[in-house]
Amino acid sequence: MTASIIDGKLHAARLRARITxxxxxxxxxxxLVPGLATVLVGNDPASEVYVRNKNKTAESVGFxxxxxHLSADAGEAEVxxxxxxxxxxxxxxxxxxxxxxxxQIREQAVxxxxxxxxDVDALTPTNAGLLLSGRARLVSCTPAGVMxxxxxxxxxxxxxxxxxxxxxxxxGKPAAQLLLAANATVTMAHSKTRDLPGLIGRSDILxxxxxxxxxxQGSWVKPGSTVIDVGINRIDVDGKTRLxxxxxxxxxxxxxxxxxxxxxxxxxxxxxxxxxxTLIAAAAQAGVAVEI
Ligand code: GUN
Numbered sequence: 473m474t475a476s477i478i479d480g481k482l483h484a485a486r487l488r489a490r491i492t493x494x495x496x497x498x499x500x501x502x503x504l505v506p507g508l509a510t511v512l513v514g515n516d517p518a519s520e521v522y523v524r525n526k527n528k529t530a531e532s533v534g535f536x537x538x539x540x541h542l543s544a545d546a547g548e549a550e551v552x553x554x555x556x557x558x559x560x561x562x563x564x565x566x567x568x569x570x571x572x573x574x575x576q577i578r579e580q581a582v583x584x585x586x587x588x589x590x591d592v593d594a595l596t597p598t599n600a601g602l603l604l605s606g607r608a609r610l611v612s613c614t615p616a617g618v619m620x621x622x623x624x625x626x627x628x629x630x631x632x633x634x635x636x637x638x639x640x641x642x643x644g645k646p647a648a649q650l651l652l653a654a655n656a657t658v659t660m661a662h663s664k665t666r667d668l669p670g671l672i673g674r675s676d677i678l679x680x681x682x683x684x685x686x687x688x689q690g691s692w693v694k695p696g697s698t699v700i701d702v703g704i705n706r707i708d709v710d711g712k713t714r715l716x717x718x719x720x721x722x723x724x725x726x727x728x729x730x731x732x733x734x735x736x737x738x739x740x741x742x743x744x745x746x747x748x749x750t751l752i753a754a755a756a757q758a759g760v761a762v763e764i
Contacts, residue, residue: 475699475728478621480740487620487744488533491751494764495534498755506754507536507564508592508746511554513577514544518706519570526568529743535750536563548577552585559587565757566592566750571642589757592749595641603649609756610749615647617741618679618700619654625730626677626698630655635671637661637688637718638681643702647679668692680718690723699724699731702738 498504508530512523523539530537540554551573558567567590569582583591588598594610602608622629634656638644644660651658661671669692672678680688681702693699703718717734725731732738748764755762 475725475731477725478625478698478700478730478732478737480617480621480732480737483621483624484617484740484744487741487748488529490764491744491747492533494751494762498751498758498760498762499534502758502760504754504758504760505534505536505563506566506750507538507561508566508568508750509538509540509558509561509564511540511542511551511558511567511569513542513546513551513570514574516572519572523568523570525743526746529747530750533747535747538564544574546574546577548581551577551582555582555585559585559590564590565754566590566746568592568746590753592746592753593642594646594749600641600646603646606653610753611650612642612646613745613749614643614681614702614738614742615650616745616748617738618647618702619650620745621700621732621738621741622654622677622698628654629677632656632676633659633674634677634679635659635661635675636679636681637665637668638683638702640681643681647681651677651679678719682718684718685716686718686720688719688724690720690726693719693724693727695727696729697727699728700738701732701734704734704739 510523510526527537527539558564573579583596586596588596591599594612599610634651636644636648639660639662648658648660672692673694677698679700685705685707701717701719705716706713707716715735
């Protein structure tokens, strides 16, 4: 069997077109222009690329985009002051503080300061709690993107066995909650899990968010399953940088029925889901309805 490729770029382009249309409607009807603020502390090259893409995409769908770049040695007080200023800025509806932060800044202090209404990454305790309660309005971008790809590919996933590898606040935990809400039987695996190959071999859906290049061997994958690879790992091949996922793509594609490529799979959805969250946040703050 050779898996069909889940085309994240195609799904992302469709969602982006809907967001662009809805943004134009909000502007015409209410003079409302969604505003997204990004905050980057330091000069991590990968983070710089991500943040630049977020700002560019925001502008391309018709949002206002602002960027705050603080130096790598910025103190926590400086970062918190920036977040408070953005919280108070009525033209800013969504705030994204790029992670990871330099070690002198406590991530928790930043998230505790961020206005949950503007928390378009859904990382604040309020939004994490709302997700657990089944009342989330803003959902973390990558898990939301994964759910959309699964829905488009498989339709209902009720009763399916899913393994999520990785338990981060940004991905694994919210992804497991969304899958559970869709009535899947969810197992969360992590670095201490015993017999990962056995677990993967029994799973109808594998969601890998480990951060280790090609860690999951193709031979572990259950025949006929769906493989969602959340990893974006930079590796050096003959002096050139190449992006690979957490799964051995070619070998896994021999066994799976559906698989996401890296790049062009999950990553393509993440940024558009961030735009969706910003639109939802803007509409909520303005007290108007949005169809997205
Ligand atoms: N770092 C890696 N991915 C993300 C993300 O989705 N949001 C934020 N804020 N930081 C990240």
